[in-house]
Amino acid sequence: xxxxxxxxxxxxxxxxxxxxxxxxxxxxxxxxxxxxxxxxxxxxxxxxxxxxxxxxxxxxxxxxxxxxxxxxxxxxxxxxxxxxxxxxxxxxxxxxxxxxxxxxxxxxxxxxxxxxxxxxxxxxxxxxxxxxxxxxxxxxxxxxxxxxxxxxxxxxxxxxxxxxxxxxxxxxxxxxxxxxxxxxxxxxxxxxxxxxxxxxxxxxxxxxxxxxxxxxxxxxxxxxxxxxxxxxxxxxxxxxxxxxxxxxxxxxxxxxxxxxxxxxxxxxxxxxxxxxxxxxxxxxxxxxxxxxxxxxxxxxxxxxxxxxxxxxxxxxxxxxxxxxxxxxxxxxxxxxxxxxxxxxxxxxxxxxxxxxxxxxxxxxxxxxxxxxxxxxxxxxxxxxxxxxxxxxxxxxxxxxxxxxxxxxxxxxxxxxxxxxxxxxxxxxxxxxxxxxxxxxxxxxxx
Ligand code: NDP
Ligand code: 2IT
Numbered sequence: 315x316x317x318x319x320x321x322x323x324x325x326x327x328x329x330x331x332x333x334x335x336x337x338x339x340x341x342x343x344x345x346x347x348x349x350x351x352x353x354x355x356x357x358x359x360x361x362x363x364x365x366x367x368x369x370x371x372x373x374x375x376x377x378x379x380x381x382x383x384x385x386x387x388x389x390x391x392x393x394x395x396x397x398x399x400x401x402x403x404x405x406x407x408x409x410x411x412x413x414x415x416x417x418x419x420x421x422x423x424x425x426x427x428x429x430x431x432x433x434x435x436x437x438x439x440x441x442x443x444x445x446x447x448x449x450x451x452x453x454x455x456x457x458x459x460x461x462x463x464x465x466x467x468x469x470x471x472x473x474x475x476x477x478x479x480x481x482x483x484x485x486x487x488x489x490x491x492x493x494x495x496x497x498x499x500x501x502x503x504x505x506x507x508x509x510x511x512x513x514x515x516x517x518x519x520x521x522x523x524x525x526x527x528x529x530x531x532x533x534x535x536x537x538x539x540x541x542x543x544x545x546x547x548x549x550x551x552x553x554x555x556x557x558x559x560x561x562x563x564x565x566x567x568x569x570x571x572x573x574x575x576x577x578x579x580x581x582x583x584x585x586x587x588x589x590x591x592x593x594x595x596x597x598x599x600x601x602x603x604x605x606x607x608x609x610x611x612x613x614x615x616x617x618x619x620x621x622x623x624x625x626x627x628x629x630x631x632x633x634x635x636x637x638x639x640x641x642x643x644x645x646x647x648x649x650x651x652x653x654x655x656x657x658x659x660x661x662x663x664x665x666x667x668x669x670x671x672x673x674x675x676x677x678x679x680x681x682x683x684x685x686x687x688x689x690x691x692x693x694x695x696x697x698x699x700x701x702x703x704x705x706x707x708x709x710x711x712x713x714x715x716x717x718x719x720x721x722x723x724x725x726x727x728x729x730x731x732x733x734x735x736x737x738x739x740x741x742x743x744x745x746x747x748x749x750x751x752x753x754x755x756x757x758x759x760x
Contacts, residue, residue, distance in 0.1 A: 316348045318687055323364045333416035334561075335636060335661070339423050340367050342665055346740040347747055349732055354751075356741045360759075362751050371395040374415070377443060379461040382451050383572040390414075391462055393441035395475055396422035399753035402428055402473055403439030404689060406480030409458075409487065411446040417636070418442060421480075424660055425689070427746030430683040430710055431721050439475050441466070445521065447482045447602060459490035467498050470505055472699070478507040478692050481635065485510055504699030507692035516695035518710040519688075524559025524660060525711065526630060526687015529718035531565060534677045535629075537726060538735070544568030546653070549627040551575045551619065553603050556658040556685065560631050561589050573625050575634065576603040583613035596695040600707030603748060626650040633658030641666040648674045649722035650657075657681035672736050683725050683742040690717045 323344055326337055344363065351357055363404040365407065373393045380386055392415060405425040408417075418440050424439025445458055470477060479488055488508045496504055502514070509515035518525070528543065535541045548564050548571045550557050561571050571587045573580055576596075577588045579601055581587075591609055602617045623643035630652055632639050638659065646666035647655065655671050656679030657663065663671070663678075671678040691714055698704055723740075729741030 315345070318351060318358045318363065319344045319348055322367065325364070326367060329415075333419060336416045336419040336423065338665060339420040339661060342668070343399070343423065343427065343743050343747070346737075346743040349740075350661045350747065356755065357751060360755060362754055365754065366397070366747075366751070367420065367423065369394045369396045370398060372415070372419075373466075375465045375526035377445070377458065377461045377465065379454070379457045382454060389443050389445045389458070391441070391443035391445075391465070391476070392418045393466060393469055394418050394439060394442060395469075396438040396440070397426040397750060399757060400430060400438045401751050403475035404436040404476045404478075404692065405438055405440040407483045407487075408440070408442035408480040409445045409447050409482035410442070411444050412442045413442045413444045420636070421660055424682050426750060427743060429688045429689055430746040430749045431545040431683055431724065431742060432686050432690040432693060432717055433720060434690060436689065436693055439477070441479075442480065442483075445482075446485075455487065456490045456592065459487050460494040464492045464498065467495050470495075472503040472505050472696070475503055476507060476692070476696060478689070479555070481554070484508070485515070489604070504696065507695040509695070514695070514699050516691060516698055516710055517705065517707040518714065519691045519695055520555065521559040521562070521606075521711075522691035522714055523556045523685050523688030524561070524633070525563045526690065526714055526718045527556070527560050527633070527656055527658045527684050528563035528567060529715045530679055530684045530722050531629065531677075533629070533655055533719050533722040534656070534679060534726070534738075535654060538677055540542070541653070542567065543629065546570075546628035547572055547626070548629045548631060549581070549622060549625050550631045550633055550658075551622050551638060551662070552632075552659065553592055554633070557631075557633035558589070558593060558596065558632055558687070560658050561587060561592070564629075564631070565589060569629065572627070573601060573622055575619040575622050577619060577634070578602060579604060579615055579617040580619055581606045581613050581615050582625060583610055583611065586704040608624035623647055628653050628683060630655045631658050632662035633661055634662065636661040637664050639667050641661045641670055642672045643667065647671075648676060652676055654679065656684040658685050660685065668739060672734070672739060675736050678736065678738055680739045680742045682746060683721050683738065686721055687714050687718055692716060
């Protein structure tokens with residue numbers, strides 16, 4: 315291991331003993347940057363890695379709101395403004411009971427490299443709260459979103475920091491937050507992305523992460539294996555925004571998707587998932603994935619979501635959450651002949667799982683590259699807002715496809731340059747970091 319990288323990782327251990335997810339992300343990134351760091355002594359001299367892993371700003375705040383029955387609730391919330399060297403902070407907001415400082419920091423660090431890979435001028439940020447949207451009424455969701463923005467509004471802005479959605483935050487929540495932001499600031503400048511289409515949202519933003527994941531995977535299959543989605547069997551974890559639109563595009567590209575999940579369990583349908591039904595259950599009724607078998611009696615439901623990786627498939631698309639695919643799952647996937655594992659979720663594979671897939675010559679599409687289509691299209695939403703225009707679905711979708719193909723080519727090129735065409739993880743980390751570190755060096759000490 316490189317001494318400089320080792321020292322920076324050791325310092326993180328001492329400073330942040332409890333931030334497990336953050337240190338996992340930092341270790342994955344820094345270890346793969348070693349060959350680049352060794353070629354660029356100016357990085358150590360200017361303490362670029364030390365600066366790169368320390369967020370520019372970390373805001374932690376209280377959110378107080380009221381239940382329908384008059385009960386008062388108190389939640390913790392965060393916004394990490396990680397790195398603005400190449401543009402305004404940009405990244406989603408996550409509402410989930412597991413949210414803590416470590417998770418928000420890992421997401422912010424990843425976002426910095428992801429946004430750099432899109433080729434658009436966006437820095438990295440992330441935020442969220444330990445608020446659990448499950449079981450809350452529509453009005454409770456609205457009151458929480460309003461209370462959240464009543465604190466956060468002072469820290470964001472179209473040129474400063476532009477939040478969007480993530481787990482538990484979709485168009486509904488973005489709508490309530492944007493409404494409150496507009497009310498407080500008295501301006502309509504599009505400060506959040508993922509907005510409704512009637513008030514500045516971009517067509518194809520809803521589909522973008524899932525579609526982009528498939529564009530990336532399709533290009534990788536074509537380049538590396540001279541294959542495509544066509545006639546391949548696909549397993550997708552999750553059944554939220556990313557999973558649903560990954561499923562839609564994979565089917566359109568000729569694949570058969572046989573399994574999806576939520577945090578309770580997974581469904582397996584050997585005839586191919588009925589996506590219209592999944593949309594009805596999850597998007598319209600906000601129900602549970604097990605309801606699927608009430609309609610499709612041939613399908614099976616299994617409690618517990620991690621077993622989904624035991625299903626034999628050609629392409630696996632983890633689209634639920636961090637660390638959902640461990641070494642044991644990776645071994646089963648490889649044994650079953652998987653050709654590609656591309657990540658729709660952020661850091662869904664554990665470090666050991668990712669390295670195992672790369673070693674076994676599986677096409678491994680790391681999250682920061684493979685799921686960058688969502689934030690890239692958020693960048694396109696910002697462009698449309700600034701120019702007071704709304705582009706057609708086709709225009710946005712074409713730009714998205716071009717961006718995803720470029721991201722793959724860039725990562726693949728660098729992976730090959732550094733000696734292993736299957737190490738797209740190294741490719742992505744170096745490609746993303748090169749631009750950010752140059753921008754930091756050129757802008758002086760800060
Ligand atoms: P959603 O809230 O729409 O869906 C999340 C899905 O993942 C649900 O099916 C949920 O199940 C499941 N899930 C969440 N937490 C867990 C858990 N702890 N264990 C098992 N399953 C879980 O979120 P998104 O689809 O937007 O996000 C999914 C992933 O994609 C996240 O990692 C996110 O960071 C990443 N991502 C999202 C982007 C976007 O544009 N939205 C862009 C890039 C990445 P349940 O309903 O039971 O909670
Ligand atoms: O992880 C991600 O890239 C997102 N949740 C989307 C961020 C955005 O600003 O659109």
